[in-house]
Amino acid sequence: MGMARAQGRRLSRGFWGGAAALAAAGILGTVTVANAAGIGQPVPWQMDLQKPVTEVATEIYNFHHLLNWIMLVIVLFVLGLLIAVVVKFNEKANPNPSRTTHNTMLEVAWTIVPVLILVAIAIPSFRVLRTQLSDPKADLMVKVIGHAWYWSYEYPETVGGFKFDANLLEGDDQVKSGQPKLLATDNEMVVPVNKIVKIQVTAADVMHSWAMPSFGFKIDAIPGRLNQFWFKAEREGTYHGQCSELCGQRHAYMPITVKVVSEQAFQAWTAEAKTKFARTDGGAKFAEAK
Numbered sequence: 001m002g003m004a005r006a007q008g009r010r011l012s013r014g015f016w017g018g019a020a021a022l023a024a025a026g027i028l029g030t031v032t033v034a035n036a037a038g039i040g041q042p043v044p045w046q047m048d049l050q051k052p053v054t055e056v057a058t059e060i061y062n063f064h065h066l067l068n069w070i071m072l073v074i075v076l077f078v079l080g081l082l083i084a085v086v087v088k089f090n091e092k093a094n095p096n097p098s099r100t101t102h103n104t105m106l107e108v109a110w111t112i113v114p115v116l117i118l119v120a121i122a123i124p125s126f127r128v129l130r131t132q133l134s135d136p137k138a139d140l141m142v143k144v145i146g147h148a149w150y151w152s153y154e155y156p157e158t159v160g161g162f163k164f165d166a167n168l169l170e171g172d173d174q175v176k177s178g179q180p181k182l183l184a185t186d187n188e189m190v191v192p193v194n195k196i197v198k199i200q201v202t203a204a205d206v207m208h209s210w211a212m213p214s215f216g217f218k219i220d221a222i223p224g225r226l227n228q229f230w231f232k233a234e235r236e237g238t239y240h241g242q243c244s245e246l247c248g249q250r251h252a253y254m255p256i257t258v259k260v261v262s263e264q265a266f267q268a269w270t271a272e273a274k275t276k277f278a279r280t281d282g283g284a285k286f287a288e289a290k
């Protein structure tokens, strides 16, 4: 028993060594977070997730960072134990190994502590799910249709009833626009800021997926089915995403661009879009939504 206690002391020294390493890594982690990514599009050498601009994305972002910290603590703790074992309990340093096989306190601890960690993870995890599935009342509905290989958007009669395609902006057009390569489209989906936008997503040919990193979601576009998701962008700007379901030859060339604008700018846009784009008969048809 005396030997076990001595081992316990040695283990605890390993633990404090790990804790010191953790502090160092914490400083490193802060530096990484400071090198935060761009808004609405990735940047070269990006380490972090794209800056979130919706409630759902913010919760996912925070949850992601919480998990990283928990992971870091566990990894360093295990690393500390491993180093302690290697250094202090090798054959040379510890020629007469202990024959101890059970330690009730230790066994209870290493059962309870992981359970507590999982509970601590489950709580914010379910909170994110609840926000995602909260399904608030829509201020604007937009129908999104995936095609091989572009997206089209239909706006309801309440804002003018029109539809248009959004194709990849390439060549000189892309260079002149100053928009990022392979991420920008000729026509953008435009939505008002701080309004709940619901999208109903389907596909005309094969499966696609409408994904917008800074809004914190991707949703499958499946022929013959209608998927629905909501977002409330809290910051004006231009946001880029990509088709995220391998859909064929030009899968990498059907980006998504969403412009989040003020209410007035949105009204100005719909007034223009009404004449510019093809009219839908009585506006887009939407599925019954809560």
Ligand SMILES: [Cu+2]
Residues within 6 Å of the ligand: 146, 147, 149, 207, 208, 209, 243, 244, 245, 246, 247, 251, 254
């Ligand atoms: Cu696709």
